Amino acid sequence: MGEFILKMPDVGEGVAEAELVEWHVKPGDPVREDMVLAAVMTDKATVEIPSPVSGKVLWLGAEIGDTVAVKAPLVRIETAGADGEPAPDSVPEALAEAVLEEPVAVSAPPTAKAPPKPEKAEPRPAPAPREAPEIAMKPLASPAVRLRAKESGVDLRQVTGTGPAGRITHEDLDLFTSRGAEPLPAQIGLVRKTAVEEVKIAGLRRRIAEKMSLSTSRIPHITYVEEVDVTALEDLRATMNRDRKPDQPKLTVLPFLMRALVRTVAEQPGVNAIFDDHAGIIHRHAAVHIGIATQTPAGLTVPVVRHAEARRIWDCAAELNRLAEAARTGTATRDELIGSTITISSLGALGGIASTPVINHPEVAIVGVNKIAIRPVWDGTQFVPRKIMNLSSSFDHRVVDGWDAATFVQRLKTLLETPALIFVEG
Amino acid sequence: MKEISCKLLVLGAGPGGYVCAIRAGQLGVNTVIVEKEKAGGTCLNVGCIPSKALIHAAEEFHKLRAAASGRSPLGLSLDAPAIDLKRTVAWKDGIVGRLNSGVTGLLKKAGVKAVLGEARFVDGKTVDVETETGVQRIRAEAIVIATGSAPVELPDLPFADSVISSTEALSLKEVPQTLAVIGGGYIGLELGTAFAKLGSKVTVLEAMDRILPQYDAELSRPVMKRLGDLGIEVFTRTAAKRLTADRSGLLAEENGRPFEVPAEKVLVTVGRRPVVEGWGLEEIDLDRSGRFIRIDDQCRTSMRGVYAIGDVTGEPMLAHRAMAQGEMVAEIIAGQKRSWDKRCIPAACFTDPEIVSAGHSPEEARAAGIEIRIGQFPFQANGRAMTTLAEDGFIRIVARADNHLVLGVQAIGHHVSELSATFALAIEMGARLEDIAGTIHAHPTQSEAFQEAALKGLGHALHI
Numbered sequence: 001m002g003e004f005i006l007k008m009p010d011v012g013e014g015v016a017e018a019e020l021v022e023w024h025v026k027p028g029d030p031v032r033e034d035m036v037l038a039a040v041m042t043d044k045a046t047v048e049i050p051s052p053v054s055g056k057v058l059w060l061g062a063e064i065g066d067t068v069a070v071k072a073p074l075v076r077i078e079t080a081g082a083d084g085e086p087a088p089d090s091v092p093e094a095l096a097e098a099v100l101e102e103p104v105a106v107s108a109p110p111t112a113k114a115p116p117k118p119e120k121a122e123p124r125p126a127p128a129p130r131e132a133p134e135i136a137m138k139p140l141a142s143p144a145v146r147l148r149a150k151e152s153g154v155d156l157r158q159v160t161g162t163g164p165a166g167r168i169t170h171e172d173l174d175l176f177t178s179r180g181a182e183p184l185p186a187q188i189g190l191v192r193k194t195a196v197e198e199v200k201i202a203g204l205r206r207r208i209a210e211k212m213s214l215s216t217s218r219i220p221h222i223t224y225v226e227e228v229d230v231t232a233l234e235d236l237r238a239t240m241n242r243d244r245k246p247d248q249p250k251l252t253v254l255p256f257l258m259r260a261l262v263r264t265v266a267e268q269p270g271v272n273a274i275f276d277d278h279a280g281i282i283h284r285h286a287a288v289h290i291g292i293a294t295q296t297p298a299g300l301t302v303p304v305v306r307h308a309e310a311r312r313i314w315d316c317a318a319e320l321n322r323l324a325e326a327a328r329t330g331t332a333t334r335d336e337l338i339g340s341t342i343t344i345s346s347l348g349a350l351g352g353i354a355s356t357p358v359i360n361h362p363e364v365a366i367v368g369v370n371k372i373a374i375r376p377v378w379d380g381t382q383f384v385p386r387k388i389m390n391l392s393s394s395f396d397h398r399v400v401d402g403w404d405a406a407t408f409v410q411r412l413k414t415l416l417e418t419p420a421l422i423f424v425e426g
Numbered sequence: 427m428k429e430i431s432c433k434l435l436v437l438g439a440g441p442g443g444y445v446c447a448i449r450a451g452q453l454g455v456n457t458v459i460v461e462k463e464k465a466g467g468t469c470l471n472v473g474c475i476p477s478k479a480l481i482h483a484a485e486e487f488h489k490l491r492a493a494a495s496g497r498s499p500l501g502l503s504l505d506a507p508a509i510d511l512k513r514t515v516a517w518k519d520g521i522v523g524r525l526n527s528g529v530t531g532l533l534k535k536a537g538v539k540a541v542l543g544e545a546r547f548v549d550g551k552t553v554d555v556e557t558e559t560g561v562q563r564i565r566a567e568a569i570v571i572a573t574g575s576a577p578v579e580l581p582d583l584p585f586a587d588s589v590i591s592s593t594e595a596l597s598l599k600e601v602p603q604t605l606a607v608i609g610g611g612y613i614g615l616e617l618g619t620a621f622a623k624l625g626s627k628v629t630v631l632e633a634m635d636r637i638l639p640q641y642d643a644e645l646s647r648p649v650m651k652r653l654g655d656l657g658i659e660v661f662t663r664t665a666a667k668r669l670t671a672d673r674s675g676l677l678a679e680e681n682g683r684p685f686e687v688p689a690e691k692v693l694v695t696v697g698r699r700p701v702v703e704g705w706g707l708e709e710i711d712l713d714r715s716g717r718f719i720r721i722d723d724q725c726r727t728s729m730r731g732v733y734a735i736g737d738v739t740g741e742p743m744l745a746h747r748a749m750a751q752g753e754m755v756a757e758i759i760a761g762q763k764r765s766w767d768k769r770c771i772p773a774a775c776f777t778d779p780e781i782v783s784a785g786h787s788p789e790e791a792r793a794a795g796i797e798i799r800i801g802q803f804p805f806q807a808n809g810r811a812m813t814t815l816a817e818d819g820f821i822r823i824v825a826r827a828d829n830h831l832v833l834g835v836q837a838i839g840h841h842v843s844e845l846s847a848t849f850a851l852a853i854e855m856g857a858r859l860e861d862i863a864g865t866i867h868a869h870p871t872q873s874e875a876f877q878e879a880a881l882k883g884l885g886h887a888l889h890i
Contacts, residue, residue: 138769140831140856150763165829167856 004053006037006075008068015042017069020062021203025075029057037075040068041203045334055079065202141168149173158194204298215361218277222397225354226409230372231387233419248314253389254292254346255316257369259422260415261342262288262309268408271365272342275399282364282399291340291360292320294327295347302360303327304340313423344369355392364399367412368392427554428562430539432458434759435553435566437545437705440467442736442748443572444529449756451536458564459538460545460555465529467574468737469745471522472593477613479518480596481620481776483509488623499815509624511601518596547706550729568731568759571719572752573705575698575737580608582668589669589692592617598691601625606676606689608666610637612775614695615649619778622656629687630660631678637662641781642789645838648818649777656778666692700738715740723766725755733759747771770834772850774843779818782842784849785834788824797827801859801883803875805839807890810870816840821879823859830859830884835876845873859883 008018022039025031031051038049059076062068139156141149145168149156152173159176161168179194201209230253237251244250265272265288274283288309291302303323308316326332343360344367351371359366370390376383391412395405415421434450436443439461447459464471490507492498533540541564543557553569555562577591585591590598595617603626607618610632622628630637630653637653637660638646653660664680669692676689700718713720713728718740725733733755736748750771754764772784791798802822805811819839825832835849852862862880867873874889881887 138767142855143767146767150765150767153763163856164861165826165831165856165858 002079003058004055004077004079005073006049006052006077007071008040008074009047009049010070015070017067018042018047019203019206020064020066020068020074021046023060023064025057025060027057027059031055031057031077041207042334045332045337046203046330049074051075051077053077053079065200065206139168140166141173145170145173152177204301208299211361212358215358219359219361220397221356221359221394222400222402222405223356223392223394224402224405224409225390225392226413227388227390228413228416229377229386230389230416233416234372234387236419244314249317249321251313251317252320253369253372254320254344255313256416256419256422257344257367257412258290258305258308258311258316258320259313260412261290261344261367263415263422264408264411265342266309267411268404270404271395271400271408273364273399274341274362275364275396276362277398285341287341289339289341291343291363292323293343293345293360294324296328296330298330301327301332301337302340302343303332303336304338306339342366347371354390357392357394359394359396364396365405365408366394368394428560429565430458430562431565432456432539433567434458434570434756435460435564435568436570436572437553438467438572438574438736439465439529439533439540440572440574440736440748441469441745442574442752443467443570444533444752445749446570446572446735446752446756447538448532448536449753450759451533451538453756453760453762455756455760457536457538458541458566459533460541460543460553460564462542462544464526465533465540466522466526467745468576470525470529472596474745475525476518476522476596477592477616477620478776479521480514481616483514483517484620484623485778491623491625509601511624512599515597515599545705547709550710550732553706568733570725570752570755570759571727571732571734571738572736572748573701573738574748575700575743577694578697578699580666580694580696583608583666583692583694585694588673588690589694592693592695595621595691595693602690603627604675604688604690605629605693606631606666606687606691607693607695608676609694609696610634610660610662611640611695611697612638612777612781614693615653615777616775617693617695618658619653619656622653622658627688628656628658629689630658631664631666631676631687632660632662633665635662638775638777638781641775641783641836642787645781645783645822645836648779648838649781652778652818698737698743700740702738724758724764725751725766742771742773744771744773768854770850770853772846774846776843779816779839780841780843782837782846782849783834784836784846785832785853786824787834787836788822791824791826791833796833798824798833799827799830799859799883800824801879801881801887803879803882803887803890805872805875807878808870808872808875810872810874811839813870814840816872821845821875823862823876823879823883825859825883832857832859832862835879837875839872839875841872845876848873848876 018040020038021041024036024038031037032054033052034050036048037051039046040049055077057075058078061072061074068074140161141156146156154173154176156168159168159172162172163169233256241251269284272285272288276283287307290305290308292305293300293302303326305316305319305323311319323332323336326336340360340363342363342365345357346369349371351369353370355368355370357366357368368391370392372387372389374385375388377386391409393409433456436447436457436459439459443459444465447457450457469475487507487509490504493502493504494507496503541555541557541562543555545553545555548554551565553564555564579585583589592613601624605621605626605628607614607628607630610630614630615637618628618630638649661680664678667677667679670677670686676687676692678685678687702719710729710732719727719734719738721727721734721739725735727734735751735755737743750768754766757764770785772782775781788798788800800822802820804820806817811817816839821837823832824834832852837845859880862877863884865877867877878887878889
């Protein structure tokens with residue numbers, strides 16, 4: 001029997017460490033070559049780690065949520081061949097390339113990807129003899145606490161210990177009994193529930209949490225809400241969709257908004273910018289890389305439509321569709337998830353009437369799209385039904401004054417209300 | 427026939443039975459205890475107490491002999507020490523007698539009625555006792571069986587004349603010239619060592635491949651070495667067959683090779699069996715667990731109102747386990763909520779050096795799939811041990827790798843039996859290595875090795 005040590009592969013781009021977000025195996029499991037063992041996450045992308053050998057998992061080198069350095073031992077696998085089969089270091093490089101081409105989302109169901117367990121799997125180690133497993137099971141409490149619990153009919157397994165190593169103290173027991181842990185009589189039908197589920201914040205969720213804290217703690221937001229009459233836009237959109245060519249995607253409001261943004265920021269470059277507040281420098285970008293906040297099964301991600309200024313509306317729509325799909329299925333590459341200069345947040349039909357979007361740090365502006373609704377509008381002589389959509393936009397108030405924010409949104413409003421202006425040359 | 431009734435009847439006044447009866451008496455339970463011999467059971471009469479008396483006497487004599495031979499590193503010397511084993515035994519009997527009457531007095535003080543005689547179950551609520559004055563019938567709401575255990579006899583070497591059990595070994599009138607000990611468990615080694623120190627030529631025959639099989643090799647190694655120093659010959663994988671024709675020796679077979687062991691006395695210590703016959707167990711037909719009576723975590727047997735405690739319920743056959751069970755059962759019968767929730771039953775083995783084990787061994791913890799760290803500290807590096815010529819052995823702590831919770835402590839060394847309390851306390855209280863390391867241990871004592879072992883487990887022992 002040999003032993004193969006799989007080290008954390010070099011996932012490229014100068015990444016020195018990655019967070020372990022998923023184990024697909026546990027010690028004792030048989031594995032086949034190429035079977036996915038784990039998923040790790042770098043800044044944005046999730047990378048699956050396949051097994052380079054067949055054998056049996058002996059040891060896992062990290063827990064979910066741990067950050068693992070590149071080249072650190074990740075899995076030990078018992079292989080059938082002689083010792084030291086493939087050189088442990090030679091595999092990861094090749095592996096890194098393979099996985100980068102085809103990263104997979106955190107949320108990809110492991111069973112869908114992993115091949116079925118081999119029928120002739122190696123037998124698992126026999127369960128430990130003796131009654132030893134009890135060692136770990138018993139609640140940790142001193143004899144005096146155990147006696148008190150027994151006398152008051154408390155099952156110590158239900159009590160949370162706050163002492164060292166989770167030891168249940170007299171105070172823990174007091175707290176438990178004072179809460180009235182006994183369930184209510186059964187005939188009432190409603191039972192108090194005291195369970196607390198612990199969900200570890202790991203992977204994408206942790207990135208989101210960190211990013212949101214960063215944005216809201218560092219950036220003083222100003223949010224400006226304005227309503228936009230999109231009746232003309234919606235008419236135009238309906239016409240364009242009706243007459244589109246077979247290879248053209250269906251247009252939503254977003255491509256129009258993206259093109260309107262391109263025109264607006266050309267006049268107000270201070271909004272399409274990256275603010276390096278350590279250096280005290282604002283990088284005003286000529287390119288308009290628009291981040292599109294996208295809900296995926298694993299959580300919020302922001303794929304980026306690059307160079308929107310160089311894309312026609314159909315191109316914007318196609319790229320938007322492609323990226324949204326990639327983000328949802330977790331196949332977006334790291335490059336497709338970084339580098340935006342301004343961001344759009346849209347919840348579509350769930351858009352509500354107003355929102356307070358959080359700026360995608362270190363950008364300085366985000367445009368939130370609210371729901372389109374038909375509302376009565378007074379045209380001077382009568383109420384007419386108009387399609388109204390609100391825009392809720394947030395700005396970094398350190399570098400964008402209220403006046404500039406308002407001017408920016410008003411310009412967007414003008415373009416969207418008279419959509420022909422979006423397409424006028426010059 | 428005379429008849430009495432009571433709430434609790436305890437059968438057997440060994441450490442389990444008498445503790446149960448005393449505690450029940452304290453709690454106001456109307457209690458009767460039946461014993462056919464003397465109060466105190468095996469432990470007090472023919473076990474723990476007399477054996478420790480003999481072991482101590484042997485050790486003292488051995489020291490004198492060492493001094494007489496001019497080998498005392500302390501610079502002591504004397505001429506021709508001698509032992510009068512009859513007086514030694516009389517001294518030991520005096521201790522046993524004092525303790526007998528002590529237990530009897532405690533029972534009386536607790537208001538327990540003691541009946542002397544042999545008991546026999548009639549049914550699950552009724553027992554007949556054959557007393558000197560006739561049969562006494564006792565009806566009880568609850569009955570506790572605490573009949574204990576007895577030495578196992580070998581079919582080809584029945585206890586008679588020169589073939590003796592531990593009981594007879596503790597009351598010999600003279601030190602035998604040669605002694606063959608069959609069984610390398612703790613009882614055989616304790617007594618074999620004592621007789622070697624008293625001057626016998628001792629041979630130990632063990633059927634398994636090593637002595638003290640319940641301890642790992644590292645723990646039993648200092649004992650092995652000491653046996654060799656005392657001139658005790660140990661044969662493992664060896665079967666004792668029968669006495670030689672002239673009954674002056676023992677025929678044995680090691681790996682098919684027959685040989686003869688000179689043996690004025692043959693001490694058979696191949697284990698103890700529960701006493702489950704002779705008192706009408708068949709009348710009530712309790713469920714068994716192997717040879718033992720099956721009990722649950724409240725020491726209840728398969729029959730309502732009938733409890734069993736102590737050696738009759740299984741391993742480990744230790745007096746303090748029986749006592750804890752007896753106390754618990756008395757409280758249950760008095761209406762209190764109790765169940766067996768002990769984390770460890772420490773065990774002390776009075777070999778030379780002594781061995782103590784509390785909680786789980788490294789092997790057991792690993793078998794349970796727990797990642798452990800081990801802290802071990804040798805008495806060689808302990809000042810107190812040096813000053814008492816007690817440098818053999820070590821203390822070893824087994825703790826969980828993740829939260830440093832102490833799972834077990836093992837120790838071997840002189841006087842380590844006295845440290846068993848602190849080991850057990852650490853485990854029952856749920857101590858972590860940091861708790862032991864953070865407790866000041868008095869200097870200079872052997873107990874410092876416990877603190878050092880904890881520090882070692884944490885990776886920063888100071889004195890090694």
